[in-house]
Amino acid sequence: MNPRAGFLRSALIAACALVMFVSGAALALAPELVRELALGDSDARLKALGTVVGANDTTALPLLQGLVDGEIQVTPDERVLRVKGDRAIDVLTGAAVAPLPESREDVVVNNRLRREFASAIAVLRLTAPERDVRLAA
Numbered sequence: 001m002n003p004r005a006g007f008l009r010s011a012l013i014a015a016c017a018l019v020m021f022v023s024g025a026a027l028a029l030a031p032e033l034v035r036e037l038a039l040g041d042s043d044a045r046l047k048a049l050g051t052v053v054g055a056n057d058t059t060a061l062p063l064l065q066g067l068v069d070g071e072i073q074v075t076p077d078e079r080v081l082r083v084k085g086d087r088a089i090d091v092l093t094g095a096a097v098a099p100l101p102e103s104r105e106d107v108v109v110n111n112r113l114r115r116e117f118a119s120a121i122a123v124l125r126l127t128a129p130e131r132d133v134r135l136a137a
Contacts, residue, residue: 029059034091037063038072038080038107045113053120058128063091064117072107080107 029052036048037060052060066072066082072091073081080091081104088097109117125137 029057029063029092031092033060034063034080035078037067038074038091039078042110042113046116049116049120053123056124056127056129058124058130058133061121061124061133064121064124066091067107067109068114068117068121070106070109073104074107075101075104 033048033052036044037052040048049064052064062082063072063080071082071084073083073088075081079101081088081097081101082091083100083104086100088100089095090097122137125133128134128137
């Protein structure tokens with residue numbers, strides 16, 4: 001193999017790996033957005049929602065669905081949890097939380113926000129890069 005062609009091939013592989021790494025990091029839901037969606041006032045929540053939809057960030061789908069379904073709770077230290085029955089998942093880390101913290105409050109979502117969240121869920125599902133998510137929409 002020509003040394004120049006080998007160098008170009010290596011550079012191309014490195015560039016592709018970098019793009020894949022950066023793309024994966026960009027798709028993680030930012031802690032600030034999680035807090036705004038769960039704890040912010042209505043305007044802050046709508047602004048954060050616009051950011052999520054504008055970025056087509058499908059990693060927000062579980063949080064948004066949890067907000068619509070009334071499953072999101074926060075602890076006094078502002079840890080955001082998705083609680084189903086006696087099980088909880090930390091929204092930021094995806095880690096199971098056991099035992100459930102005694103002190104936690106439900107996140108209240110009014111009807112206007114619930115409609116906005118539901119619309120955002122529909123948009124994110126229909127435009128998701130994952131084929132199975134689009135088909136399930």
